[in-house]
Amino acid sequence: MRCGRNPRSEPSQTSTSYDSSVTLLRHCTLPTLKTIVVCVFIRVLNYLFSSLRFQVMWPRLVANKILGKRLSSSNFVADFPGDSRTCSLLDISSLGQPSLSDNTIRKDNFHDYNVFVSTWNVGGIAPQEDLDISDWLDTPNNICDIYVFGFQEIVPLRASNVLGSENSKVSMKWNSLIREALNKKIQYCLEKQKYNHKQLGIRAQKTSVIEDEKAVFESSIPEDFRCVICKQMVGILISVWIRSDLRPYVRHPSVSCVGCGIMGLGNKGSVSVRFRLHETSFCFVCSHLASGGREGDEKLRNSDVAEIFSRTSFHRRPSLDLARNILDHDRVILLGDLNYRVSLPEATTRLLVDRKEWNALLDNDQLRMGLVKGQVFEGWQEGLIKFAPTYKYCLKSNVYFGCAEGQRGGKWRAPAWCDRIIWHGEGLQQHVYTRGESNLSDHRPVKAMFTAEVQVSSTLKGLQKFFLSERTSSRKREMTTSTKPSMQKSSRDDAEQLSRAFKGLGCDAAVVINILALRNASQRDRIQQEYETLFSDDLKKQLAHELHGHLKKAVLLWMKSPTERDVTTLRQALTGPIIDVKAATEIICTRTSSQIRQIKQVYSPTFGTRLEYDIGCHTSDDHKKLLLAFIAITRYDGPEIDSVLVEDDAKVINKIGVKKSGMDESTFIQIFTERSSAHLIALASVYHKMFGKELRKTIKREASGNFKYALLTILQYAVDPTKHYATVLRKATKGLGTDDSTLIRILVTRAEIDLQKIEEEFLKKYKRPLPEVVHSETSGHYRAFLLSLLGSKY
Known part of the structure; x- marks a missing residue:
């Protein structure tokens, strides 16, 4: 079919044999009726074998018989706590979100999750047990929330692997390496967090100190990663991993396989996976399209793409509103060896590669040209490519095939960006698009990192009561700055004026500022309530839609309660595209124990993870220990102090400064996380009187990095906020x-x-x-x- 031949123009040997059989039957001595029946039957078979439609259908029928269970949407591998086995959809789909019961009062919010996506054609080479893939998984944020790995040719595409039973040993090896690499850093964190009683510098309150320290470290143990879906079809493998504390929020996983290539047997094609995280559906499509570098071969790849989109269909239950097709999902990412080449002469391509003129090559890249012209992947997006072509390399080498002297054998291919990652729709923002440098195969892995916007139904009854109490308490606070409310207007008037400001082209930002910036917390709450009553809309969502840039960020933060502000800022500082450790440190180290408790109560249900986990993943060493201790220990916030304990603390700190062996971090952590502000103020004064030194300067001299910043923040805020x-x-x-x-x-x-x-x-x-x-x-x-x-x- 793909060669453009008309099956009717050349009669096959099978057709000729059937005609000969009919001729022979004409001379048989069988009864006339039986002869007629046999002849008609053979004529029908002859017509079917010469039919274009049958020739298109029969490879697919054969493929379904051969692949059988491989194409089943309910046959995939997923992790369970302490277990890994093949599961059916009924086993895993029932594990819904426990905190979102039927009687939950829902309120939709959007939160960002970091998603790592990578594709690698490994050329049928099985990984060695000592293969280090940690560099491949490295990202600026170090640890993401979701990891998606796509492989092509994990087994050699020979007849025994295509037609025989599925070889899952190689996929198990890859999953084992992924599991080890993802959890390696977390295991390292666990080792660093082990408590050593002998290193405690202060023996006062020994029992309480030990118990508190144990509680801190036990609560700060990070969760590991779990495989939620792993599916193989011949040489294509996709494996999706997620933080185990997010696992209860993953629902309705499913897979859909489409076999292309020779007779549709699956040496080419796609494996698509879908699941729902909170209230947002994800679909990841791992593809391996038709190969070939000759002119016109890109049409075969375009044909494979059309077939994948038309044939991919996910299982769904009648009672659930689940997406069936790829583009029906909220967040869609396609990855794989798409095999698109550079439409230039080979000599020109190699010359431009040597000169690293990527833009000149990309102007002739088949996929880029197809995207621009709308010939393939219409409406899809791809990030800016700033890395070298990923194919074709010599094995175990960083030299492109055909560039080394004396090379023989192998497919002669010009360099090209065969391995790609593209996405469709809104709610995805790409931050990283690059390649790895492992030389295991003739391809280089390609990786990308996205921020995915996820809708979370997080407002439970108890949480709503908490926010209500927050707003009630905030109404009691008076404005203590020079900001004065404008002339008294009713909240209804303000709401109506804001609505008029949103109408037309653009937003009248001046009106928004003149109203909201000059209203106290109580007035802002009433304006929000009036706006929702009058216009059946959320004022915060409308502001987020109408405003932009720094103004949007400032106004939205202003509209939140104090605890909501802290929670939002902490999450962005710890898990955003740019980690802001100092912002997180400042918020934590300047809040009282009761405020920290309120932050933790809101943080977990809002984002589906504990504050301790995010701190453990995005901070390190003594700085992490201090922050975890600060949010775990309840401090006395009154004015009374123990003068004896103050002098003891001053002596211990001075003794540490006299030592030449360096700073005893555990002593500083204990003092600065357990003592009250009044105690620290007295400590700074007594330390200066007893030893003639400033405590602040001692910290600067003895500590370093983020740990020093945290100690200074605690001390400076206690002395003079x-x-x-x-x-x-x-x-x-x-x-x-x-x-x-x-x-x-x-x-x-x-x-x-x-x-x-x-x-x-x-x-x-x-x-x-x-x-x-x-x-x-x-x-x-x-x-x-x-x-x-x-x-x-x-």
């Missing part, structure tokens, strides 16, 4: 560029607490008004909003 925030604001606005995230966080979170005092301290310390600094460092409506919080018309 306004001075601490003035210093942070100075650093955010000093030098080239502005740290807008820090500027927004401080001004918004302190606006209804002590921003006026911070302004006074800033002016006193740096001889420059804070509004003047904000005005010079910002612009537009973003500047107007921040100045409104400062109560300035600068």
Whole structure:
């Protein structure tokens, strides 16, 4: 068919044999009726074998008979706690989200998860047990939430593997290597977190200290990764892994296989997997398309793509509203050896590769040209390619095949970007698109990292009550800054005015600022309630849709309760595209025990993971130990102090400074996480009187990195909160560029607490008004909003 031949134009040998049989039967002595019946039957067979439609259908029928169970949507491998076995859909789909029962009051929120996706054609080479793939899995954020691995040719594509029983030994080896690599860092974290009683520098309150330390480390043990779906079809394998604490939120996994290639036997084709995380459906398609570098071979690949999209169909139950086809899902990513080549003469291609002129090559890349012209993957997107072609290399070498002298044998192929990762639809943002450098096969692995927007139904009855109490308590707080409410207007008037500001082309941001920036927490809550009552819409969602950039971030943070602000900022700082360890440290180390408890109560149900887990994954060493201890230990927040204990702490710290063996981190962690603010203030004073040294300078000399920053934050905030925030604001606005995230966080979170005092301290310390600094460092409506919080018309 693909060669363009007309099966009717050349009679086959089978057809000729049937005609000969009919001729022989004409001379038989069988009864006339029996002869007629046999002749008609053979004529029918002859017609069928010469039929174009039959020739198209029969390879698929044969393929289904041969592949059999391989194509079954209910036959895949998944992990269970302490077990790994082949499961049916009924086994795994019933494990729904336990916290979202039928009587849950739902409120939809969107949260971001980091997704790692990679594809690798391993050329039929089985991995050795000592193969190190940790570099392949490395990403800027180090640990993602979801990992998707696609392989092609995990077994040699010979007849025994295509037609014989499926060889799962190789796929088990790859899964074993993946499991080891993903959990290697977590195991390292566990080793680092082991508690050693002999290293405790303070023996006072020995029993309570030991028990508290044990509780800290036991609660901070990170969860490992679990395989939620692993499916193989001949040489194509896809394996999906997810953090085990997210496993209860994964529902309705399913697979769909499409065999292409020779007779549709599956040497080419796709394995697609789908599942639902919280309320968002994901579909990952691992493909291996038709090969060939001759002119016109790209049409075969386009044909495979069309066949994959038309034949992929997922199992769904009548009672559930589940997507059936690939493009029906919310988040869709396709990965694999797509085999698209560069439409240039081989000599020209190799010359451009030597010169590393990737843009000139990509202008002639078949996939890129097809995407632009809408000939294939219409509506799909691909990230910017800044890496070298991934095919074809000499085995165990970094030299392209055909570039080394004296090479013989093997398929002669010009370099090309055969291995690709593309995506469809909204809700996906790609941050990384690059390749690995393992030389196991003649292909190089390609990897990408995405941020996926996931809809989470997280507001349970208890959580709603908590937020209600938060809002009630926030209404009791008075504005303590120079920001004054504007002339009294009803909340209904404000809601109607905001609605008018949203209409038409663009948003009247000035109206939004003049209303929201000049209303206290109680008034903002009433405006939100009135807006929902009048227009049956969520004001926060409307603001998120209408506003942009830094203004959007600042206004949305302003509209949250204090605890919601902390929770949102912590999650973004610990798991966002850019890890902001200092922001997370500042929030944790400046909150009281009761505030930390409220943050933890909200964090877990909101994001489906514990705060301890995110801290454990995205911080390290003594800094991590300090943060985990700080959120685990309940501190006394009153004014009373134990003067004897203060002097003991001062002596211990001084003794550490005198030692030449270095700092005893466990002692500092214990003192700075267990003692009250009043105790730390007295400690700084007593330490200076007894030894003539400043505690702050001792910390700077003895500690380093993020651990030093955390200790200084705890001490400075305890001694003088306004001075601490003035210093942070100075650093955010000093030098080239502005740290807008820090500027927004401080001004918004302190606006209804002590921003006026911070302004006074800033002016006193740096001889420059804070509004003047904000005005010079910002612009537009973003500047107007921040100045409104400062109560300035600068």
